[in-house]
Amino acid sequence: MTIGIVGVGNMGSIFAEKFSKEAERILLVEKDSEKLSRFDAPPYEVADLEKAREADLIVLAVKPQDAPVVLGTLKGFDGILLSIVAGLKIEEIRKYGIHKVARIMPNVAVRVGEGVLATAFSADMSSEERELVKSLLEKLGFVVEIEEKLFSAVTALTGSGPAFIFVVVEAFLDAALKMGIPLDTAKELVYRLFRGSAELLIETDEHPALWKHRVSSPAGTTIEGLITMERFAVRSGVIESLVSSYKRALELEEK
Ligand SMILES: NC(=O)C1=CN([C@@H]2O[C@H](COP(=O)(O)OP(=O)(O)OC[C@H]3O[C@@H](n4cnc5c(N)ncnc54)[C@H](O)[C@@H]3O)[C@@H](O)[C@H]2O)C=CC1
Ligand SMILES: O=C(O)[C@@H]1CCC=N1
Numbered sequence: 001m002t003i004g005i006v007g008v009g010n011m012g013s014i015f016a017e018k019f020s021k022e023a024e025r026i027l028l029v030e031k032d033s034e035k036l037s038r039f040d041a042p043p044y045e046v047a048d049l050e051k052a053r054e055a056d057l058i059v060l061a062v063k064p065q066d067a068p069v070v071l072g073t074l075k076g077f078d079g080i081l082l083s084i085v086a087g088l089k090i091e092e093i094r095k096y097g098i099h100k101v102a103r104i105m106p107n108v109a110v111r112v113g114e115g116v117l118a119t120a121f122s123a124d125m126s127s128e129e130r131e132l133v134k135s136l137l138e139k140l141g142f143v144v145e146i147e148e149k150l151f152s153a154v155t156a157l158t159g160s161g162p163a164f165i166f167v168v169v170e171a172f173l174d175a176a177l178k179m180g181i182p183l184d185t186a187k188e189l190v191y192r193l194f195r196g197s198a199e200l201l202i203e204t205d206e207h208p209a210l211w212k213h214r215v216s217s218p219a220g221t222t223i224e225g226l227i228t229m230e231r232f233a234v235r236s237g238v239i240e241s242l243v244s245s246y247k248r249a250l251e252l253e254e255k
Pocket of ligand 2: 086155159160
């Protein structure tokens with residue numbers, strides 16, 4: 001198989017690395033040549049958009065504003081186009097005569113193989129082609145097929161989600177520093193705190209509210225902190241933040 005990657009930036013470079021064992025050739029199209037310097041041996045080949053047409057599958061990983069120019073040049077491409085571009089609908093891509101489309105919303109955790117990847121397919125994708133795409137994406141993390149109308153929501157929830165989590169993690173580190181815990185120690189503790197809490201929820205599949213109450217002793221320390229979280233509206237702040245991100249994703253789709 002030959003895979004093309006158009007846009008070898010934050011995300012495209014990760015796809016290029018993770019797909020290295022899945023394809024005989026990986027054709028990289030990137031206008032900033034510095035970003036290609038570490039991909040200097042097979043299966044990687046530097047290519048332009050015309051050469052990228054040789055691929056069986058092209059990953060479109062440019063920013064939304066750059067996508068129309070790329071799609072214009074790839075017009076009529078008859079392989080699979082796997083787009084990770086936020087706000088770019090399947091029907092929009094089909095206007096360029098590209099019919100086999102997999103729309104994906106990944107997140108940056110694909111870097112460590114722990115991404116969340118929502119997928120939707122155009123009607124022209126056969127079940128074999130869908131399975132091929134899913135098996136490739138499984139190298140990057142957890143793959144879930146969803147209705148395309150939910151893409152703006154997952155863009156906010158899991159696509160942008162890591163950025164929101166990083167802000168919360170940063171706040172935990174600031175609090176640790178304020179309480180006298182050195183930064184290196186705080187990082188060791190806090191990163192595992194987030195991972196452990198998430199794994200607990202995944203493994204037990206019990207509601208977070210239940211676990212919250214299990215942690216909280218009567219008249220203890222946890223309930224004091226929880227009441228302060230409510231006083232500062234942490235919960236509605238998080239909800240409002242995600243919903244504003246969702247609204248922006250909807251705006252991108254409507255453009
Ligand atoms: N960064 C993230 O966490 C996520 C990003 N996305 C989507 O992934 C896409 C890429 O995002 P990033 O990797 O963060 O952006 P980026 O800016 O790091 O990478 C895009 C790359 O495309 C290149 N490029 C632009 N036009 C080109 C052209 N005509 N030919 C060749 N190369 C060209 C740029 O030079 C750049 O290196 C965006 O559409 C974004 O919505 C989706 C989910 C998560
Ligand atoms: O900020 C953005 O628009 C993209 C979409 C999801 C993550 N980054």
